[in-house]
Amino acid sequence: MVVVFSVLSMKKDRALREGQRTWLRNAGLGAGFVLAALLLWSSLGAEDDVAEVLAHHGEVLAGRFIEVPCSEDYDSHRRFEGCTPRRCGRGITDSVITREEAERIRSIAEKGLSLGGSDGGASILDLHSGALSVGKHFVNLYRYFGDRIHNVFSEEDFRLYRHVRRKVQLTIADAFGISSSLLHLTKPTFFSRMNSTEARTAHDEYWHAHVDKVTYGSFDYTSLLYLSDYLEDFGGGRFVFMDEGANRTVEPRAGRVSFFTSGSENLHRVEKVHWGTRYAVTIAFTCNPDHGIADPAFT
Ligand SMILES: O=C(O)CCC(=O)C(=O)O
Ligand SMILES: [Fe+2]
16 A cells, blocks of 8 residues: 555656656747747847838828927037027928939939949949049049049039029928028038948948937038839838937938938938848038038039
8 A cells, every 4th residue: 555655656756747847848948939039039120120100102291390309419519590400300301302303313323323333332422522432442533534524424413413402402491490591501412322232341331320410510401312212122221210219210212302400319320221222312401601512513
């Protein structure tokens, strides 16, 4: 009887231990699975953590304006009353630049950038200074081509840039309630071409979060004119405002103008382009006349 009892209790013990082992193994597997899922989610999620879309690529916006409280960035610079932002925000419009104008501007970008191009994923052409990405460096297109630059760009190209610059300037002045005559075009003003080629130098790393006022100094109002369509011409490459606790995106669309005050109230980044080619042009304004530049022209 005693023997029977002890055999039974040994069996029970073994069953208990096996049960515990199975449970431990399952728990271990489960924890491993959750960890792997978390890792995968965070690696994919880095590009996918979009909380709100301010402008879809498929919609045609007559104009959207979102006010955000100004940062203190403007206090550490000389103030120009009636121009230096007191009211900050961001706006998007598809009704200022036509798709046809965007297409013509894009041809200028394609033409210029076809003369060079970075080895990495981001190339620029600065129409004002003539800087063009070539390989791992930049060349001055105007110096390099001299008079032959007239075979590349036409008066009409510069006229179109000027026309677009003027319309964007009026749009910004109107949205922020300031006089357009107090805004001055500032440098750099450049076309950008981005693709999924791996970066070769720091200049190719266009995806880092930044504040334009810090990066470019003279900027008070930044504008971006998109020259290609998200999900038609390229994937990835959305513009992201990185707000506290939320990411807000602008999906590029040819002819879409996105503009915003350049301080840290508008911290932003561009997602990596996954496929295709993305074209845009950056046109920015300063309130400081000393930082103003003339429209690009043949030099
Ligand atoms: O191309 C864009 O959408 C933004 C580029 C940008 O942030 C910049 O040029 O400072
Ligand atoms: Fe920027």
